[in-house]
Amino acid sequence: MGVKALLSKPFAAYIHKKHQRWIENPVEAQEAVFQNILQKAQQTAFGRDHRFASIRTHADFVKAVPVRDYEGLSTYFNFIKAGERDVMWPGKPLYLAKTSGTTSGTKYIPITRDSISNHINGARDALLAYVYETGRSKFLDGKMIFLSGSPELEEVGGIKTGRLSGIANHHVPGYLRTNQLPTYQTNCIEDWESKLDQIIEETIDQDMTLISGIPPWVQMYFDKLMRQTGKQIKDIFPNFSLFVYGGVNFEPYRKKMFESIGKQVDSIELFPASEGFFAYQNQQTDKGLLLLLDSGIFYEFIPVEEYFNENPTRLTIGQVEPNVNYALVISSNAGLWSYSIGDTVKFTSVKPYKLIVSGRIKHYISAFGEHVIAEEVEAAMQRTMDKYISVELVEFTVAPYVSQDKGQSYHEWLVEFSRPPQDLSAFEKELNAQLQKLNTYYDDLITGNILSDLKIRPLPLGTFRNYMKSQGKLGGQNKVPRLSNDRSLAEGLLRVASS
Known part of the structure; x- marks a missing residue:
């Protein structure tokens, strides 16, 4: 067993113990996040416009800050894109995550110095939770592939801007970077088909142990590998043991993917978005995703049937029930306030709080x-x-x-x-x-x-x-x-x- 695999086990135990504090005290953890982000944003333009200094309770917050989506907050986002400071969070964002919009066209979601750790640590802790639960860590000694967007960044309003996966690529921990594929140069290729050809060239003879990406694009990678070699994935990468995914429901793709692999491998589902890293699967035997309640994000939940009402019910974590569809609304240290991300969730457990992503409000x-x-x-x-x-x-x-x-x-x-x-x-x-x-x-x-x-x-x-x-x-x-x-x-x- 290599050094990375060996050292990951005590680190995984440390992170598990640290997380137990907020897992066992979920309401208190969320209240602490709520008070902290309100206090820090009091002197921003948004905080002054919405009287943050006078907000004491969630009920006060509901009266002062309506639920809005990107279009509803576009005036503030436009100030940020123009280079203004102290708009929705102190200072200027560290990055703007560029993502496809609907009526608004391209969306630019702020990522701040305070919120970047949520994205990076969320993915890290998902892997450590797997190590803690299963005791399996050898995958950390092999090569890992993250099918992602280009890490090349542009500037908008003096702020580095790009796809979230490309931004995250700049923050891969040093101890994993030597294991990471494809190379930076290949990740920068914009044309997907050209990029895929180069990824295959760089990985086909490597000891791939972890593969991560959105299932249909990973399947395309597998299909091309199999056509080129005439082999199943298990024979190309005999030590491949962990598949990490998010973004879509895996079930419609599961059967074909495991037939392509030729054996069962463990998998971890993540719930990431440009707006934040919200949850991850922390048990192989449970498809529910552990909601991160101490990571700079305050959550509200609107029963789906009330979402389009003028004054919908806005529940906090201690008020939700299992098996009810809720629209997910967040306020965070990225400077997002009562922001509807468009996803719907359903809790599978409230001790601890675990959920599944059940769909999109507009889908x-x-x-x-x-x-x-x-x-x-x-x-x-x-x-x-x-x-x-x-x-x-x-x-x-x-x-x-x-x-x-x-x-x-x-x-x-x-x-x-x-x-x-x-x-x-x-x-x-x-x-x-x-x-x-x-x-x-x-x-x-x-x-x-x-x-x-x-x-x-x-x-x-x-x-x-x-x-x-x-x-x-x-x-x-x-x-x-x-x-x-x-x-x-x-x-x-x-x-x-x-x-």
Whole structure:
């Protein structure tokens, strides 16, 4: 066992013991974060505008600071981008994390000297939690690959700016940097396909032990490796033992990925975003992610059905319940205040506080009042594939098809299969039945003949990849929305499929 693997065990035990203090006192930990960030931001423009000096309780905070998304806070973000100081947090941000927006176009999320440790330590502590729980640390002596965006940074308003994964690349601890692949030069390649070719050249003969990235892009890496060598991943990288991922639900990709690997390996799910590193999986036997309550982020939770109300209920950590969908709202030492990140979460446990990411506020289908969410379509697909074990898929998304004739509208599932079902009609029928079980409103619309059963539109292999390429979103941290309430994504995919 090498020095890194050996020393990681006592360090993992130290971090575990340190975390137990806030895990066992979650409400107190969050109150301390709340008071600390309010006090530090009192003299910022945002703090003065919202009377931070007079806020004593969460109830005061709710009255003073409304929930807003990026567009709602754009005036303040624009001041930051213009180089102003003391806007939402003292001084100027250390970085601006550039991420794709919607109506706002590109978003620039501040990362401050106070908040950068949340991003770096969150990922580190996820690995240490794994070491502590399993006792397995040999992976730290091998090579590790992090499929990420370019680490090259530009400047906006005198602030270094780039993709979060690229920013994080500059803060990889020195003791891991010698293990890290690909090289800095390769990571700087913007074109995903060229970058992937170079990554393969640099890693194909290395002792890869940890691979990290968003599942569909990791699968593309695996596919290309297997085509080039004619071998499964376990034969290319015999010591590969840990897969780290985040950003999307792994379940739709799990089967194909482990078939590609050729053996079972451990995996760790992370919940990172440009706005903060929120949670990680700390037990192999539990899919719930441990919410980080002592990392500079104060959390609020809005029941999803109230999210679009004028004055929605805003709960703190001690008030949430298991198995309820909440919109996640954060205030942090990055200078984000009652900021809706757009994700929905559901607690699987409150002792300790563990959650899963259940979807996106804006990603749903309710063209007919059904309000089907990502968690439901993913679960329906997974349950169906469990019954059709020979089926493999690459990617899928769901959109409404609205007809003027009663009973002729339906949900269209655009699916790229790598191994399609032999009987597509039977597969469709099972998928529809599973979605009816998961969403009572959808079931009512089907049984009431308002909607027809869902229909699957199989897409040629490569459609999703080619669509993402056409949008300039191939590789890196980009994700395909699982479902949408209009047909813009569906029509884009169909155009690509027919071209």
